[in-house]
Amino acid sequence: MEAAGVTHLGAELRSSFAPNRALIIGGGLGGLFTALQLAPHPVTVITGGRLGETGSSPLAQGGIAAAMGETDTVEAHTADTIRAGDGLVDEAMAGMLAREAPARIVELLDLGVPFDKDLEGRLLLSREAAHSARRVVKVEGDMAGAVIMQALTRAVQAADHITVIEDAWAEDLVVHKGRVVGAAVSRRLEDGSRRREVHIAVAVVMATGGAGGLYEVTTNPAGATGSGLAMAAKAGAVIADAEFVQFHPTAILTDADPAPLATEALRGEGAKLIDATGRRFMSEIHQDAELAPRDIVARAVFDKAHAGGAFLDCREAIGARFEEEFPRVYNYCQEAGIDPVRQPIPVAPAAHYHMGGVLTDANGRTTLNGLWACGEVASTGVHGANRLASNSLLEAVVFGARIARDVGLHMDTMVVHVSRKKLRKVLERKAGKAADPDRVRELRRVMSRHAGVVRDGAGLCRAMRAALALGNSKSGPQLTMMATTALMISVAAWMRHESRGGHYRSDYPKADEALRQRSMLTLKQARKIAAAATGSANPDCEESR
Numbered sequence: 225m226e227a228a229g230v231t232h233l234g235a236e237l238r239s240s241f242a243p244n245r246a247l248i249i250g251g252g253l254g255g256l257f258t259a260l261q262l263a264p265h266p267v268t269v270i271t272g273g274r275l276g277e278t279g280s281s282p283l284a285q286g287g288i289a290a291a292m293g294e295t296d297t298v299e300a301h302t303a304d305t306i307r308a309g310d311g312l313v314d315e316a317m318a319g320m321l322a323r324e325a326p327a328r329i330v331e332l333l334d335l336g337v338p339f340d341k342d343l344e345g346r347l348l349l350s351r352e353a354a355h356s357a358r359r360v361v362k363v364e365g366d367m368a369g370a371v372i373m374q375a376l377t378r379a380v381q382a383a384d385h386i387t388v389i390e391d392a393w394a395e396d397l398v399v400h401k402g403r404v405v406g407a408a409v410s411r412r413l414e415d416g417s418r419r420r421e422v423h424i425a426v427a428v429v430m431a432t433g434g435a436g437g438l439y440e441v442t443t444n445p446a447g448a449t450g451s452g453l454a455m456a457a458k459a460g461a462v463i464a465d466a467e468f469v470q471f472h473p474t475a476i477l478t479d480a481d482p483a484p485l486a487t488e489a490l491r492g493e494g495a496k497l498i499d500a501t502g503r504r505f506m507s508e509i510h511q512d513a514e515l516a517p518r519d520i521v522a523r524a525v526f527d528k529a530h531a532g533g534a535f536l537d538c539r540e541a542i543g544a545r546f547e548e549e550f551p552r553v554y555n556y557c558q559e560a561g562i563d564p565v566r567q568p569i570p571v572a573p574a575a576h577y578h579m580g581g582v583l584t585d586a587n588g589r590t591t592l593n594g595l596w597a598c599g600e601v602a603s604t605g606v607h608g609a610n611r612l613a614s615n616s617l618l619e620a621v622v623f624g625a626r627i628a629r630d631v632g633l634h635m636d637t638m639v640v641h642v643s644r645k646k647l648r649k650v651l652e653r654k655a656g657k658a659a660d661p662d663r664v665r666e667l668r669r670v671m672s673r674h675a676g677v678v679r680d681g682a683g684l685c686r687a688m689r690a691a692l693a694l695g696n697s698k699s700g701p702q703l704t705m706m707a708t709t710a711l712m713i714s715v716a717a718w719m720r721h722e723s724r725g726g727h728y729r730s731d732y733p734k735a736d737e738a739l740r741q742r743s744m745l746t747l748k749q750a751r752k753i754a755a756a757a758t759g760s761a762n763p764d765c766e767e768s769r
């Protein structure tokens with residue numbers, strides 16, 4: 225036995241555990257912030273790569289939204305969040321998010337995050353789409369995610385209560401007598417081999433990030449394939465708003481995977497979107513032009529990209545300031561052979577953020593006892609159908625703090641017991657092999673084509689059918705998890721007969737007031753719906769046969 229609550233087949237299996245320990249699956253901002261806030265309670269963090277380098281958080285460019293400007297208010301931040309979410313935001317949750325934002329920014333400053341300030345020491349704030357004020361705290365221009373993660377990594381390394389397990393990924397949750405009591409983890413050992421371990425904990429926090437990797441073009445890093453959502457769904461958790469996938473309008477058009485992002489802050493500084501003829505197109509589509517809600521800009525860019533090309537023109541608005549103020553985007557452009565000071569940047573929409581996820585309450589509790597969810601994998605209700613820019617890192621820290629408080633309050637009184645038989649059963653299952661790349665490519669292709677920026681019933685049937693088939697295959701847990709999350713997205717999208725926020729159906733192009741409610745699905749329900757839809761003579765599916 226290496227640490228309280230960890231066991232593997234080479235160890236003596238004890239018949240029960242009662243480790244006073246929390247387990248956090250995921251080492252992005254949500255996972256690390258929650259771990260730090262849990263002090264002094266012992267916590268293990270499982271991270272897929274090296275500490276601080278995994279997940280979407282280090283790639284974030286924009287920053288964190290918080291009403292900290294002199295003329296800004298919590299009410300305005302709440303109202304913008306609700307408006308962007310296109311009718312589906314949980315207003316109480318959005319109010320709480322905006323209210324608690326400034327305090328979390330102060331905590332991040334205390335942890336050593338060097339948010340940009342002016343000469344008088346006031347935070348420098350940038351503007352992004354659908355915000356009514358300059359409200360986004362940033363670091364070194366567009367380096368927010370990387371610098372925040374560096375500060376948190378240092379704090380985690382110095383924290384005695386945190387054990388970090390690198391190069392490890394969870395393959396399944398362990399559920400005993402209706403309670404989530406831990407996770408089966410595939411861990412890389414020093415000699416390069418992998419070992420399956422069970423980590424038992426009184427509280428399990430899922431912080432595995434998003435699902436952009438289910439699409440061909442995504443800004444998400446490798447590994448963001450919806451594994452946490454799939455594990456929670458398999459264990460019986462309710463998944464909310466799965467159909468709402470946000471496509472960022474301005475990924476730089478290169479062959480790189482993930483696709484490099486050209487931050488929305490560029491448009492906040494006045495950069496314009498133009499078509500292949502050099503004509504600006506957003507001003508005729510929405511009154512806020514380039515700063516219209518992200519889904520509207522993404523669809524317009526999608527249309528132009530399919531009709532000759534779409535470009536982000538930064539020449540006039542940013543020009544020679546580009547390298548100093550947007551160093552990350554500047555480097556991406558250089559790597560792609562583009563000079564953004566002199567040339568418009570070719571752009572296309574890319575899967576960027578999953579508004580849907582594991583349903584939680586205000587303290588991050590899921591519908592399963594023993595399981596909390598934090599960050600992109602969660603669906604707290606603050607994003608509705610379309611997330612307001614720079615509310616995602618914010619959600620991770622606001623809910624991370626709430627989860628830590630909730631878990632911490634009960635940590636000393638929570639006890640879990642797991643039978644030796646149960647442990648052996650979980651451990652004897654083989655550690656999963658990596659997903660077959662051809663099947664992964666196939667799934668990404670199907671999701672992009674049929675469950676992407678523009679959807680319709682027939683295409684969503686194809687997506688459901690592919691997800692069912694791939695999920696049934698014997699390709700191991702990674703592909704099965706991807707197919708599970710793809711199924712949840714495509715079933716929820718197939719069921720929503722309207723267009724709203726990030727979900728656009730060409731066969732139902734308008735919002736329907738009668739459908740203005742969040743979707744809630746279990747995996748069992750989704751499988752049943754998909755089986756009926758793809759197996760019967762449903763006219764919606766006929767075309768795709």
Ligand code: SIN
Nearest residue numbers: 285286487488613614
């Ligand atoms: C961006 O910098 O454009 C992305 C910010 C976000 O997704 O919140």
